[in-house]
Amino acid sequence: MIPQVRPTDFDTWVQAQDGRPLVLDVREPWELQVASVAPGDFDLLAIPMNQVPARMGELPQSRAIACLCHHGVRSHRVALFLAQQGYADVANIAGGIEAWARERDPSVPQY
DSSP: OOOEEOGGGHHHHHHHSSSOOEEEEOSOHHHHHHOOOOOSSSEEEEOOGGGTGGGGGGSOTTSOEEEEOSSSHHHHHHHHHHHHTTOSSEEEETTHHHHHHHHTOTTSOOO
16 A cells, blocks of 8 residues: 555644755656646656656665655555565555645645
């Protein structure tokens, strides 16, 4: 079971992690140009969903990873994939960047 973290609960999730977590944005480059989150108490890495298997070397297994996409579907699939590959601390940002814009940061454009 992949934990689902709402954007309103994201700070609590970050604080519960051992070390600095990573947000993995799995959206396409054009989507990142439209809307993106700004790193704060977390690092941000953008890898499109279809490139994740080939670029897993960029994802440290020792860090907590929260996956992000537009609505939360692609990111949930990536989180499941990472868990199947042995990543122990993986979560999905429920509702994606759309929910992030509504619940956490209204300056993030919706598309």
